[in-house]
Amino acid sequence: MLYTLQHYWWLVVSLLAALLVFLMFVQGGQSLLFGIVKSEKEKTLLINALGHKWELTFTTLVTFGGGIFASFPLYYSTSFGGAYWLWMAILFLFIVQAVSFEYRGKAGNLLGSRTYEIFLFLNGFLGSLLLGVAVGSFFTGGSFLMDKMNITDLNLQVISQWTNPWHGLELITVPFNLLMGIVVYLAARTLGLLYVIKRIDSDTIVPKAKTQLKVTGVAFVLGFVGLLIALFTMTGYSVNVENGIISPVKYKYFFNMTHLIWPAVMLIVGVVLVLIGIGSALFSKGKYSFFVTGGGVVLAVWSILICAAFNNTAFFVSNVNIQQSLTLYNSSSSEFTLKIMFYASLFIPFVIAYITYVWKALSKTKISEEDLDRPDSHKY
Secondary structure (H helix, E strand, C coil), X not given: CHHHHHHHHHHHHHHHHHXXXXXXHHHHHHCCCCCCCCCHHHHHHHHHHHHCCHHHHHHHHHHHHHHHHHHCHHHHHHHHXXXXXXXXXXXXXXXXXXXXXXXXXXXXXXXXXXXXHHHHHHHHHHHHHHHHHHHHHHHHCECEEECHHHHHCCCCCCCEEECCCCCCHHHHHCHHHHHXXXXXXXXXXXXXXXXXXXXECCCCHHHHHHHHHHHHHHHHHHHHHXXXXXXXXXXXXXXXXXXXXXXXXECHHHHHHHHHCHHHHHHHHHHHHHHHHHHHHHHCCCCCHHHHHHHHHHHHHHHHHHHHHCCCXXXXXXXXXXXXXXXXXXXXXXXXXXXXXXXXXXXXXXXXXXXHHHHXXXXXXXXXXXXXXXXXXXCC
């Protein structure tokens, strides 16, 4: 039963991570502030189109953190507690995003609207890049030591600890992590452009978004192919379920795909949906391009994260002592906790239904400059 619950909860938290990458379209849209929009009205139009959705990204990030904390607390304490400078940087970038949406459009704001626009741009670029770096660490690991027996030491009582003073900032220098960050940024920017095309009614912004999509969309696809090549040729670490011994296996993540098969199917379907979504936006009206591409991104990211831990794989490797790496089996909560959480997770479909309803209610028509000029309109 515990084995099943551990895998079930990894499916849930990895799905939350995949949904988070999709919802980063808000960050991708913010990265367009000093690109396809020039005038003050165009900037206001773009920010207001994104403003109705930015809370979803922040909420999903917090939900992902909460889900990891409850289901795999040892990963939470090791990564969030050890690599805290990386996570603090991500959190800070999301805080300035919230502040910027709140105060940018207010008369007499302290810093001026341009300062808040710069904050939004930094959240869009660096926020998505650093979040991708954090995701990449699922495969490359970190500099930590873990020993559950430490809890019996009254002078220590710390199960895991980071072994260098950089506390996560060094993860940015790992080539695979950086590549993952760049791909997540390009995915967010591509989805941001597709959202602009779908959501904004403007004769100036939309044509520029379609032109930019030709560059960003192609770069995203090529970057993702490069990421898959790097992932499938790298060494992963397999755990022996019987004795807990962890050993390196070359092409481990490729073997995970081929052994499990269904994540490979998810990945292929995801890639096809991304190509169809981008292609339909470029060569036709692409009415559903945003959702088709977004669905493809969710499936592709989810399949990759599944392979990070399934098939007896260490999903957060200790680069100091391989045998102290984190797996589904040594980092999860108790069977009782996971079981109680399982019953709570049965309400997730109702939450998704509510989000879908609110999304549709707020997106019935495209937003235009005329909408912003109405006396009763709320402007960010």
